[in-house]
Amino acid sequence: MITLILAESSLELVPPDLARHPSITSHAQKLGRDASEILLDNSWHFAAMKGLRNEIKRGRPDLVHHSVLEAVSTPLYRRDGLNLFVHTIHDKVIRLGLQVRVPRSYHRFAGLVEKLYREGRVSAGDVLLEISDMTLSGILDEISPSAVIGLSSRGTPSSYAKVAADLPDGACIIVGGFQKGGFSEKTSGLLDSAYSVEDMPLEGHVVISRMLYEYEKTIFM
């Protein structure tokens, strides 16, 4: 079994100091919800997010959804060969252990994550999802992987197949859960190695799909 961590993911509730911005209050009203209970989402809250600290790594719950779906749709996950975590930009961690049924519809995914933020735990199918305050270093301490491999356009040039062939059982792969920009120094400092597996920057979900596929080949074939 290996672990995949989506790191520094652009997933968070609307921060208190933005909750009164018109682009956010009108969206919350449309949803019939309190602004402080909805996910920060650049596609709705663009005007409110202008100039926000670390803006390029925030408010893209859609990308987190695509990456999570990519991982849980693989035979590797469905055969219990993959342990999955979402680590957020503000050091929360969502554990998507095994056999979680992640909603395919975005609005259901958002509803699930919002409930998770509100209640701390929520059931998805037969499984209980949990969110906790935890750093990336904290999760790594807990799972103590045999190797921590980051995939990043700033890493050493390699290929999915090469990274997969060298991946020991118990390894942890780290992919960014954000749109742009590389890993923070704090994240980079936790990696045993970082590899660049494409010659153009690609979305996280593409990298996840290809990496898990090549890894499957080394164990299922």
Place this chain on the structure above:
Amino acid sequence: MITLILAESSLELVPPDLARHPSITSHAQKLGRDASEILLDNSWHFAAMKGLRNEIKRGRPDLVHHSVLEAVSTPLYRRDGLNLFVHTIHDKVIRLGLQVRVPRSYHRFAGLVEKLYREGRVSAGDVLLEISDMTLSGILDEISPSAVIGLSSRGTPSSYAKVAADLPDGACIIVGGFQKGGFSEKTSGLLDSAYSVEDMPLEGHVVISRMLYEYEKTIFM
């Protein structure tokens, strides 16, 4: 260059005879739209869709979104090596030629497709998208591919790498744009060959991602 067609896709506007169902009128009201102008969506309209003819192939615009995103996020598409079409269950065809910027947020994707149904053409980035009344056979006549290959769990067992290695330039790959059930007889009759590339049924976006990745290897490496 190759072509990918998402066939019999579960994408359509709310049909007239469902437009007065409470689950649909309340959703349309929430969106501030006319029921006849919104996409049929099983995650909102489940109650209205019960017993609908060919129900398992309808009302999953979320799956179509994932599959389209998967295709347009690949280096193959971004390097103009892939021509992409969405063929729907009711014989409409959306041409996603080259360099189309497909919205990552589902609500923006839905808005784009709804506008396309309403107006027939719509700009996405610098590109004009078009929808027309056309059968799968009609598109194939137009592009006259060198081979028409279907990927289906009912096909001859093979692998992505084998299918990719044998794919001639100008070939067309057909993947189902629906959740469950195989290709219709009409679609099956248009295939030169059908291959099963996984030993468990997988979502279309996973199959698309893996197939295009293996094809890229044969041309970029």
